[in-house]
Amino acid sequence: MSKSKRLMDLMMTVNRKKKFTVKELATEFNVSTRTILRDLQELSELGVPLYSEVGPHGGYQVLNERILPPIAFTEEEAVAIFFACHALRHYAYLPFETESSSALSKFYFYMSGDVRDRIDEMKNRIDFVIPSRQAKFPYLSILLDGAIRQKVIRIEYESREGVSARLIQPVGIYASSGLWYCPAYCFLREDIRLFRCDRIRSAAEDSSGTQPLDLRHLHLGNREALLPSEQEFASLYVELTEEGVHQCEAEYWSATKLHRREDGTGWLEGSLPKGDIPFLAQFFIGLGADATVQHPPELIDNIKRRLAEMMERYG
Known part of the structure; x- marks a missing residue:
């Protein structure tokens, strides 16, 4: 086995094992312990986060932030990935804000000069615009971690009634029109609720001993299952012009309700x-005029009342 291939295989092995001894690796790769020590030193110089522990139960260990093995991208793939990350720059808050910025810098730095020149030319030719918001979303990473690891999160939430303490179990987070939202099981309401993340004043993993529920069957891909079970429902039907269809396509809530005709209306x-x-x-x-609500009547009445108030306001 060549040295370069051995280093590549060794990088993937230490990522997988997390904790190991030099003797274990020497046996697995059929080389001397001295060779493995040199290889580990080279991996460390390349950025693999290794540290050693002494004693009878010692050995080597990889820190939490694993290093992925090198991946070969075509020029088109590299440009596509760069702009996928570049598109996130308009979001002042992300659940992985620092990491995405660091990854983008590394990706750009290691590209060849001609690919960097091409990206520099494209930066001012393509953009992904979202509404500018003054809202703050400092707890996105905590909410996302709670959703992934099935954790109960204690939050302070500001609603129309004021600020209240809640225990929630997040299902996920999503961005829409420049705002972040978190559908979650609310232990106070004993049902699914949708929380606006900018109204969360504090968030931390709960330490009271409340047992999390098994919500693995709930995710952002089955939105209908996230609707609160205790709510009253009405039947919605709205005719849309072609422009109305375009406007509704940008709304997260309309995805399962929107239908299109061949002429563009819907x-x-x-x-x-x-x-x-x-x-x-x-x-x-x-x-x-791009939307005509046909039912429910409660929605039509609400629209009429609001329009009447506007007419009165403007004489």
Whole structure:
């Protein structure tokens, strides 16, 4: 086995094992312990986070941040990955903000000069614009970790009634129109609730001993399952012009309700939580003549009332 291949295999092995001894590696790779020590030194110089422990139960260990083995990308793949990360720069808050910036810098630094020149030319020719928000989202990483590891999170949440303490178990987080949202099981309400992350004033893993639920079957891909079970629902139907379809395509909540015709027009059809009527009334007023609500009547009445208030305000 060549030295370069052995180093590559050794990098993947230490990532997998996490803790090991020099003798174990020497036996596995059929080389001397002195050779393994030299290889480990080279891996450390390349950036693999190794540290040693002395004593009868000592050995080597890899720190939590694993180093992935080198991956060969084509020029087009490298440019695509760069701009996928570059698109996130408009988000002032990300669950992996520091890491994404570091990865982008490394990716750019190790590209060949001609590929860097191509990216520099493209930077001002392509963009991914989101609404500019003043809101802050400092707890995204805690919420995402809670969703992945099935943890109970204690938060302080600001709603119309004021700030209250809640125990929640996040299902995930998602961004929409420049804001971050977290669907989660609320132990206070004993049901799924949707939390706006900028209204979370504090968040930390709960230490009270509350047992997490098994929510592995819930995720952002099955949105209908995230609807609160205790809410009242109404039947929604809205006719849309082609522009109305385009506007609704940008809305996270409409994905399972939106239907398109061959001429570009379409319609929204599905169940509507009655608690969403005020939000949807405002949304459809914003669409103007590009949306015509046919039912539920409660939504139509809410739209009429808001329009009457606007007419009165403007004489």
